[in-house]
Amino acid sequence: MEQATPVETAAPIQAAPAVHAAPPAPRRIDWMPLLLVPLLALAALPFVGSAPTWVTLTAAGLAMGMIIFIIASGLTLIFGLMDVLNFGHGVFIALGAFVALSVTGAIPEWIEADDLGRNLAAIGLAMAAAMLAAGAIGLAFERVLVRVVYGQHLKQILITMGGMVIGEELIKVVWGPAQQPLPLPAALRGSVLLGDAAVEKYRLIAMAVGLVVLAVLLLVLNRTKLGLLIRAGVQDREMVESLGYRIRRLFVGVFVAGSALAGLGGVMWGLYQQNVVPQMGGQVNVLIFIVIIIGGLGSTTGCFLGALLVGLMANYTGFLAPKLALFSNILLMVAVLLWRPQGFFAVTNR
Amino acid sequence: MLQHEPESASRPGSLETRDLTIRFGGHVAVNAVSCRFAPGTLTAIVGPNGAGKTTYFNLISGQLHASAGQVLLDGRDISSLAASARTHAGLGRAFQLTSLFPNLSVLENVRLALQSRRRIGLDMWNVWTRHGALIERADELLESVALQARRDAPAASLPHGDQRKLEVALLMALDPQVYMFDEPTAGMSVDEVPVVLDLIRKLKARRDKTILLVEHKMDVVRELADRIIVLHNGTLMADGEPEAVIASPVVQQAYLGQAPVEEAA
Amino acid sequence: MSENILSLKGVHTHIGAYHILHGVDLDVPRGQLTMLLGRNGAGKTTTLRTIMGLWQASQGSIRFDGRDITRRGTPDIAQLGIAYVPENMGIFADLSVRENMLLAARGARSIADIDTARLEWIFGLFPAMKKFWLHPAGKLSGGQKQMLAVSRAIVEPRKLLLIDEPSKGLAPAIIANMITAFRELKQTDTTILLVEQNFNFARQLGDSVAVMDDGRIVHRGPMAELAENEELQTRLLGLSLAAHQ
Amino acid sequence: KDIKIAHVYDKTGPLEAYAKQTQAGLLMGLDYATNGTMQVNGNKLVVIEKDTQGKPDVGKSQLASAYADDKADIAVGPTSSNTALAMLPVAEEYKKVLLVEPAVADAITGDKWNRYIFRTGRNSSQDAISNAVALDHENVSIATLAQDYAFGRDGVKAFKDALKKAKIVHEEYLPTSTTDFTAGAQRLFDSLKGKPGRKVIFIIWAGAGNPFKIADLDPKRYGIEIATGGNILPAMAAYKNFPGMEGATYYYFGIPKNPVNNWLVTEHYKRYKSPPDFFTAGGMAAGIALVEALKKTNGDTGSEKLITAMEGMSFDTPKGKMTFRKEDHQALQSMYHFKIKADPAFAWGVPELVREIKPEEMNVPIRNKR
Amino acid sequence: MMTRLLSRDLPRSRALAALLAVIVLGLALAPFLFPGAKALNVAAKILIFIVLVASYDLLLGYTGIVSFAHTMFFGIGAYGVAIASARLGPGWSSLLLGAGGALLLSALLSLVIGLFSLRVRAIFYAMITLAVASAFQTLASQLSEITGGEDGLNFKLPDVLSPAFQLSENPLFGVSLDGRLITYYLVFAIALLLFLAMLRIVNSPFGRVLQAIRENDFRAEAIGYRTVVYRTWSNVLAALFATLAGCLLALWLRYNGPDTSLSFEIMIDILLIVVIGGMGTLYGAVCGATLFLLAQSYLQDLMGMASAATASLPLLPALLSPDRWLLWLGILFVLSVYFFPTGIVGKLRAARLAKKS
């Protein structure tokens, strides 16, 4: 019996055994996109020339990618898996950042103290608060706005845009319309020097957080029926309910989780920019959609790779041809789609 | 007007497939099928589920493109044409899984097929009602499948059986040289089935169309078919007179047999 | 416990502005196979969907296994032990056959949790399921999809199966398998409510029968009675036509 | 008769926070110049607010509507340069005065200018020149970092033209939407690190993005300093990390010492519990300019009268004396060379006055080809 | 006559017919009914948006293609007129040349994008167009030599259309007969013509095929319609009409810049108008554009009054402050999705059906 073999997700046809007697081959890992990241980094080396500069750029690019991954990770759930075109995702990012602003503003001693432990505790606290707040607002968002438009892309765009505008305005009402500084904790300022290459300390933290998010998402989606259920629910909601699953509740939960991840992303992004503006959500909207398209709908790994590539490309083109940096994301997306029209690892078939 | 073309006795419409093959990854769904279908005959295609009947149709009518082999219509190789071009070349198709324009009215569904046949789809300047003959003809066709009562309802609101009939009406509207029916009566209630069978019978009686019919109901096949071909695992297993084919051990065992079929490795 | 596992009393259903069911009274005896027959558009599908809670009954009551389920949500109803095979099969085209089955087995966290014997039994009935185990279900042939839809409903034991036209598009050999399967299921105390157009198939299987027309039940009785009475068949189903006998 | 002043400004949209300051300043300016009566020559001053929403086309129609529908006599605004540029022809069509504050583009008083346009705000050249004056020494190598669009390039050009002694070794232009500055920083470092003498990165940046993050890449290890002009207080929070940084600013509430500024600071604390910010002073200057002009015409709002009165007019503002230059109606004004001090009492880096750069010291070119 | 003009696509509801009549009459007589610079501006903008939204509905409502690049074509039209007039000097030939060049560019671009759309799925297409549109906007502000960059372009029109031109000394019914008025009626006439042309297109056999493709492109192909061709045509036509709408915008504003015709906000406004009005019916564009632009233009004024009226209450004035008008616009977005699931037209027509049955 083949039942025990763990084989994940929709296998491409060629991987399936033509003869039923043979045990199914485990799904081959699709290495090509995974190789793209080191390939890109290596390819950039001769152009960049100096090794320390290359190290600086590569580290910065990877870390930027990680931060982008964190802010986009929530959207892989909401847009990639649940098929909700949530143009309001950015508002949760902004919310997370502003909550972090308030939290860190309330405990300046923890931020200013040159003590890594206390600094990290402060950031941790800010993250928890941001995720909580974004999750809670996400719940309301789902209830009031998204619920009525499941399966209707156009209306999703409009209603979530509306939600975004409302959220942004409410942020202005609560925190004021101005840009506000969100200083990095004392111990995270500055860089670690590796010879002549400088890697900002904060980026190291970002990498760690990004990897944790990736691991948690992969575990939850691949070790449970959750991912399957969401995909099935998108295709035929009535049938999933007829099988006895409370898909509504599940969707709410996923939406809340996605929003909370956006909140977390907001904290990371705010600290990365070292300031916050109510419009910050709108500013990253297109970027995160691009990342998810590149990665393939519903794929966490794809989103991760897409984000890393975007980060690296931004840094390499920014160094080699700054003019091109403006279009690097779009060029990357077009190139990827010409190669794989569905993105790196499309999990869903929409 | 075009839609009342004179009927000539020696109509074209001879269809041939040569070594037609398609692979999906490692799986060969249709395997080197060579066969010829002459105008004026009705050929039934039978075979177990997954034998490749629908795929064979898809290859002929252009929904899928073959990995190897050709489709010839009146001697002309049409393998590289798109589905729409094959329709204009004279191939018509009704689908096993009903495929309609769900939010358009029943009438509009049929009218669109007629409009396609008239090749006026790119007319952007005249108002559609200017082509009144199409509407009249569409009404006639609806009459013939007993759907005229639901003329203005959206296709999606029809019960399953009526949707199947509409599917057939669309094919009739195309009035092709080659008719391909894929299980036209599946899911149709017992009292409705004769309506469709009557249509096919009339078509056959004209003796100028090439008709291909995929059907699992052996009584229907027995009654209508001039010839039966059997597909099994993508290969052509038998071809001949209905009684002979039905009696052949292949069919008895692999298709009609009581025990589940052990498939060849 | 009552004799009837499911009973509908005076059920009315509206779809949008249309009044589809006009007071359906239907009893499904426990452990039996009940056929629901009727011409196209009679309301058979609507009846099944109303039972599942996919459409709300605007009037009347539905009781299942001693509980009133008229106003319950679909997941609740399903969890009480009802499996549903819809008319359009409800295949998750994007998911593989294996994943479709895994979702249908509500109690299983992975395929390993599914009863091996039961799985083998299904593979025996529908060999194609085993053969295309890892294929995307959307790529299956029409008949194979139908097999998958039925397989999903029987992957775990359920008290009641609601099945909408399972035989359409199936080759005779497979229909024969399905008949065996339903008989075997009955042995295990599973009740089945089956909508069917194929009267031959219905006749071989049904214990009792209900015939619908225009949103009402117009005849109820044992299958044997209808099977023998040609006059009744003609009147109810328009069955005298040679084409189908 | 009422004198209607329309304030057409970017009340909502991305510049909302700046615009609010201008509005507060304008009202305080009118208040101050009329001694709290809001009257000139017995004519009541009425301020109408119009929102451009930060969009040029809306600004254009709002200004037209102010002149035509609300019969405004004079208009003030807007915040963003592109909106201002779109609005200029409207003033000409309606033959009414538009006092631009605080949009900075040179073109407003340059080649897009018409005779109905006055400006109390400083222009890009003034900004750049004053910064150049502050940084211009022998043996200084400067690399510039600016946004890659007209505003950034013009600013760098004016800055470069004004330098006499220091050398520009590199100009870095980054997209306005840049979020990550590592690559740009690396290029800047590479261009400066071998150079002798003082090494400075001069930043001209407005809007989103935070170029000061490059400090985290530790430019000090190459002896590179960072310099920039003034900004609103929240933006100057980033300056805290650069004690000793030099540059020139348009306004900081602690710098000018004169009665007008004293009034502004005290009154602003009284009304808003906060110090006046970057754009508040400009708004006030605009208010004062209007009242002074109206006083000169005895409350006559005829455009020709006003233009004659305003050309060459000097008036006292929180920044000291300003004068509308006859040729292009640009108000010439002092700028302030500052040095940043990190003072824990303030949330921002405090600019301390090094030297007031008087208008006479700055050779602001006239570009309107009149 | 009327039915022929309307290509036999009648409003099919008395309330809708009345509403349309009011709107058309209102727009035709706007300079006289609603004097004032702002009112005329709003009226002209409504006209332009009717064309723009109708052209988008051709793509979205009729063909079922979601694109975010529609403002790109709108912008191309506006830039065409702006650049030609600014560079070649005011004149009719500049206008025509600008419009012609813009149409050509739009046709080419839409062809390329349209062909690309065949490679990818619907959502992907939407996202790609989103990216392309934002790239185009960046490009427009980067090429400041040509486009005037962020600052945009101010330009002059032929004399007859310039505000200074006076047709006659004495005003008619208190409205001065100046170049603005002439421009308004020029815009009105062109908009009307374009709208009727689009109405004709969607009610032609071609338009019917587009609907079939929207419903089920697979089946449309199977019954003999080459969907690639139809999709591409639909893309190109929509782009061309949007370009013309852009030309009208430039004509009216005598200014163009990236925020004015290329911004994503406009794209969202278009989407909202399509939905408020009713998708898949061009009359929706008329109702939706009128309602939305009136709301957008006067919301702030209304809120100013509301805020003043509630000044004594807590919190409410802060929320009603005109500065927060976007908040209410956002709420409008949400409410319109809630209450007009089928749009105004759908609602009015359904009301008629309900009454009949």
Ligand SMILES: Nc1ncnc2c1ncn2[C@@H]1O[C@H](COP(=O)(O)OP(=O)(O)OP(=O)(O)O)[C@@H](O)[C@H]1O
């Ligand atoms: N697009 C596809 N990709 C992969 N496999 C496919 C595809 N289309 C069909 N197949 C496979 O090819 C085989 C033949 O399918 P086909 O639909 O032709 O069967 P059929 O003879 O019509 O069966 P039925 O009687 O059940 O309709 C099936 O096993 C199916 O899984």
Ligand SMILES: Nc1ncnc2c1ncn2[C@@H]1O[C@H](COP(=O)(O)OP(=O)(O)OP(=O)(O)O)[C@@H](O)[C@H]1O
């Ligand atoms: N979505 C819908 N909107 C409007 N009417 C509908 C809808 N679905 C079904 N109907 C109508 O309800 C009636 C009953 O349909 P139902 O599908 O229950 O019939 P059925 O007995 O299952 O027929 P069949 O044997 O053809 O499947 C039909 O007249 C049909 O037109």
Ligand SMILES: [Mg+2]
């Ligand atoms: Mg088939």
Ligand SMILES: [Mg+2]
């Ligand atoms: Mg049914």
